[in-house]
Amino acid sequence: MGVIEDEYGPEHLQALLSFLREENETPRTRAAKPLLQADDFYQNYRKGPFALYALSQYIGRDRLNGALRNLLAKHRPGTTPFATSLDLYKELQTATPDSLQPLLHDLFQANTFWELATETATAKQLNGGTWQVTLTLQASKLAVDSAGTETKLPMKDWVEIGIYASADKGKEVGKQLYRQKHLIKSGQQTIVLTVPGRPANVNIDPRHLLIDWKLQDNDQVVKTKD
Known part of the structure; x- marks a missing residue:
């Protein structure tokens, strides 16, 4: 999303976000597990990326990217232990200011x-x-x-x-x-x-x-x- 925004501008980014939001309009997506527990297509490829983007607009892209870098540094490809969604969430918690911890919870720990x-x-x-x-x-x-x-x-x-x-x-x-x-x-x-x-x-x-x-x-x- 950051690449699209930087290279092609906000209008192209909004087109992508609108595409991600389309599934929100179907009733089957309302009753669901929280994002951290989810394992279905909608959560993985629609709600998950959208939640990360929304968080980046509140805490800043640099903070979010820093959390992702820390996750990769601690869990190198091909090595164990493999990273889980809880490992990602811990990095996001560290990167998120206290005033926005409730939003982080709403996006990932609750539906x-x-x-x-x-x-x-x-x-x-x-x-x-x-x-x-x-x-x-x-x-x-x-x-x-x-x-x-x-x-x-x-x-x-x-x-x-x-x-x-x-x-x-x-x-x-x-x-x-x-x-x-x-x-x-x-x-x-x-x-x-x-x-x-x-x-x-x-x-x-x-x-x-x-x-x-x-x-x-x-x-x-x-x-x-x-």
């Missing part, structure tokens, strides 16, 4: 899903040409076991919020005005932000780094106040 929605988004122009954007969000998190039993979890996670200008002709997304991670809790919440240009859309988790089964309500058109 976790997020339910994120932007309910309303309004904006008004301020002096100097900047815009104040007020958005109302709804968020929750749940874990699903291999039998399909869902358990609601308290949410207090860092989630990206993106704000975009109107898209040019032939483009799906406009110029990025803002993208930062915010600490999002369970339930409804209101966030007020200032951006340098006129906003057209607001999106919670715009790059879909977290597994959310209903992506359509992440995005909201901004209504402008006089």
